[in-house]
Amino acid sequence: MILIVDDEARLGQVTAAGLKARGFDTHAVDSVAAALSFLDENPVRLVLTDLRMPGASGRDLLGMLREARPELPVIIMTAYASVRDAVALIREGAFDYIAKPFEIEDVVATIGRALKLREAEEDNRRLRQELRDKFDFGRLVGSSDPLRQVLKRITEVCDSRATVLLYGESGTGKELIARAIHDNSQRRQKPFIAVNCAAIPETLIESELFGHVKGAFTGATSAREGRFALADGGTLFLDEIGDMPLALQAKVLRAIQEQTFEMVGGTRSIKVDVRFIAASHRDLRREAEKGSFREDLYYRLNVFPIDVPALRERAGDIETLSLHFLARHAASMGKRLTGFSRPALAAMEAYRWPGNIRELQNCIERAVIVAQGPVVEVGDLPPYLFEDRPKLARTTPSALPSNLDGELERVEREIVTRALRECGGIQARAAERLGITERSLWHRVKKLGIRITRSTD
Numbered sequence: 138m139i140l141i142v143d144d145e146a147r148l149g150q151v152t153a154a155g156l157k158a159r160g161f162d163t164h165a166v167d168s169v170a171a172a173l174s175f176l177d178e179n180p181v182r183l184v185l186t187d188l189r190m191p192g193a194s195g196r197d198l199l200g201m202l203r204e205a206r207p208e209l210p211v212i213i214m215t216a217y218a219s220v221r222d223a224v225a226l227i228r229e230g231a232f233d234y235i236a237k238p239f240e241i242e243d244v245v246a247t248i249g250r251a252l253k254l255r256e257a258e259e260d261n262r263r264l265r266q267e268l269r270d271k272f273d274f275g276r277l278v279g280s281s282d283p284l285r286q287v288l289k290r291i292t293e294v295c296d297s298r299a300t301v302l303l304y305g306e307s308g309t310g311k312e313l314i315a316r317a318i319h320d321n322s323q324r325r326q327k328p329f330i331a332v333n334c335a336a337i338p339e340t341l342i343e344s345e346l347f348g349h350v351k352g353a354f355t356g357a358t359s360a361r362e363g364r365f366a367l368a369d370g371g372t373l374f375l376d377e378i379g380d381m382p383l384a385l386q387a388k389v390l391r392a393i394q395e396q397t398f399e400m401v402g403g404t405r406s407i408k409v410d411v412r413f414i415a416a417s418h419r420d421l422r423r424e425a426e427k428g429s430f431r432e433d434l435y436y437r438l439n440v441f442p443i444d445v446p447a448l449r450e451r452a453g454d455i456e457t458l459s460l461h462f463l464a465r466h467a468a469s470m471g472k473r474l475t476g477f478s479r480p481a482l483a484a485m486e487a488y489r490w491p492g493n494i495r496e497l498q499n500c501i502e503r504a505v506i507v508a509q510g511p512v513v514e515v516g517d518l519p520p521y522l523f524e525d526r527p528k529l530a531r532t533t534p535s536a537l538p539s540n541l542d543g544e545l546e547r548v549e550r551e552i553v554t555r556a557l558r559e560c561g562g563i564q565a566r567a568a569e570r571l572g573i574t575e576r577s578l579w580h581r582v583k584k585l586g587i588r589i590t591r592s593t594d
Contacts, residue, residue, distance in 0.1 A: 138179060139248065141165040142172045142186035142198065143214065152185070155241040161248070169193035173201070177351030177360045178403050181209065183251055185244070188215035188226075188234075196229070203230040205359045208258070210251040214239070259328075277310070277317060278461045279454030283446035287314065290443045295321040300393065302438045303416035305445030308493030311416040312376060314445060319372040324412055327371030330364050335380035343385055344401045347392075353402025365398055369409045378438070379419035379430060386431040393437055413438075448490040448497060455486050458494065462501035463513065470505055477513045480546055484515055487547075488522045507586070515546050516586035523550045550585045553578070562589050 139161050143149035149165035156163045164179070166172050168190065175181070184202065186195040199211050213226050216237040226234050232251045235244060277284065294301055295318050303311045312331055319329045337345050344353070348363030364373060375381075381389065392398040393413050397406045415438045422439075424430035448455070459477060467474040477485070481504075490496055504517040552571070560566035568578040582589065 138162045138164060138181050140172060140175060140181045140184045142167075142169065142184065142190075142195065144168060144187060144190040152241070152244065156245065156248070159241075159245050161245075169195075169198045169201075172198060176206070178400075179360070179405065180348075180362055180366055180407065182255070183210045183212065183248060185212045185214065185248070188213050196226070199226070199229055199231055208255065210255050212244075212247055212251060277313060278458050279451060280457065281446075281451045281453040283450050284454060287443060287445060290441075291317055291321065294318060294441045294443075296323065297441075298412050300412075300438055300440045301414045302421070302440070302442045303414065303445055304418075304420075304442060305416070306418050306447050306493055308495035309445045309447055310494050311445050312374060314443065315372070315374040315376075315414040315416065318414060319374075319412075322372070322412070324371050328368055329372050329374065330368040331374040331376060332364050333376045335377035339382050342382065343388070346385075346389070347398050347400055349401035350403045353400070357402070360400070363400065365392060365409055365411060366407060368411045370411075372412045372414060375413065375415040377417055378415040379417035379421055379424055383429065383431065386434050390431065390434045390437055393434075448493040452486060455490075455497070456482060458497060459485060459501055462498050463505065466502045466505040472505060472508070473511065474505060474508060474513065475511050478515065480515045481513050481518055483544075484518060484522055484547065515550075516584055518586065520550075520554065520586060520588050523547060524554060546585070549581065550587065553581050553585065554587055557582075557587070557589055564589070 139153075139156055141149045141153050141156075141163060143152070143165065144167050146165070146167045149167060153163040153165040164175060166175055169186075169192065172184070172186070176184075184198070186198050188195040195213050195215075199213070202209055202211055207230075210232040211230065213231050213234040214237055215234060232254070233247050235247060277288065291314065301315070301318060303314055305311050315331070316329055319325060332346065334342065344357075344361070344363065346363050347365055348361050349357050350360050351357055375389075388398070392409075396410060397408050399406055419430075421430055421435045425432040425435040448458075456477075459482070463474055463476070485497075485500070492499075500519055500522070501513075503519055504513045507517045508514070553567075556567040556570050557564070560570060564578055564582070565575050568575040571578065581587075
């Protein structure tokens with residue numbers, strides 16, 4: 138919406154009508170006070186204001202908006218135009234100025250430039266955020282059958298506007314899959330807005346989703362757009378929706394079904410065009426049966442479900458993902474690392490990865506920091522990868538280990554870690570318990586990368 142501020146009410150109305158005839162949604166007011174009141178309760182894309190008005194001036198309004206809404210373009214109209222005034226206004230933050238009397242086409246052209254600049258700035262901010270995020274979880278790297286099934290489901294649904302529900306454990310890359318659906322849809326040029334429903338306090342999540350008007354609650358000093366409005370034309374990803382407060386679910390259901398909502402504290406219905414993707418690590422059907430999740434919202438979300446596999450179900454992708462993360466982190470740290478030793482890779486493939494791809498990425502980043510040679514060795518991996526493993530089974534002719542060095546190193550690490558734990562982290566006692574010298578134990582601890590924790594008992 139374009140907000141026009143002019144104390145000459147007739148001129149403001151004529152300007153509003155001229156812009157409306159050219160496709161702009163407009164509203165005219167005759168004072169700065171009325172403008173501020175309107176801005177508190179309505180989403181506005183640009184302000185077109187007269188410079189000289191009784192009481193607060195257009196320059197005063199410009200200053201207020203630069204402080205409270207710096208992203209909002211302001212165009213000044215003035216009958217007292219001069220080069221000095223124009224330069225001063227632009228230095229103070231105005232996008233441009235228009236000299237009265239003006240032709241409506243000149244106003245349209247100036248507004249068009251301002252809106253294009255704002256859209257470009259928003260796209261740049263969104264792009265910067267996407268560049269920070271786009272490498273998370275391996276960018277769907279891998280070729281295992283479970284991943285291929287997910288990719289097939291993405292290709293089936295991306296061109297529709299159907300609501301998608303992603304099921305999967307934390308760290309499996311549900312947001313990345315949601316982005317892949319958006320990026321391959323007809324909405325790819327519009328915003329992808331993600332909200333983690335579990336990360337926002339219950340008292341703030343309604344405002345975060347729907348926005349609020351000024352004074353809606355303590356601390357609401359100005360109006361603020363919510364994620365539903367920001368996602369207009371694009372995709373809204375509601376991550377961990379199973380953690381959303383039950384009381385808010387009815388409003389979310391209405392917004393999804395009717396594509397309309399009201400800001401917190403507001404009365405005006407706002408229409409949007411949004412594609413919804415939701416995700417949860419919970420079984421929402423079971424939560425609905427228990428009464429902790431609305432059954433009608435569950436059925437509205439569960440139009441096109443996709444099960445996202447855990448990393449332990451994608452064992453064939455661990456090496457590919459590990460090499461992907463290795464290249465990324467080695468480049469960022471300026472290190473030359475070519476890969477993993479066979480024992481290191483065997484250790485990673487034997488681990489169950491309860492934290493999934495996020496945990497693997499953190500593991501590789503830590504290994505790159507620690508590694509001193511051209512490849513990542515077992516000793517460069519975090520010690521927890523080797524804790525609480527099943528003891529080595531008694532080998533029989535039909536159950537020989539496929540990697541003897543790796544298996545022996547794993548057993549050695551398990552024995553040394555257990556001795557240190559039972560001796561409270563005191564190396565002298567652990568060495569005596571194992572029947573080796575303290576120096577020999579120290580070399581093993583260093584070689585195996587074992588972290589020693591002393592007991593405080």
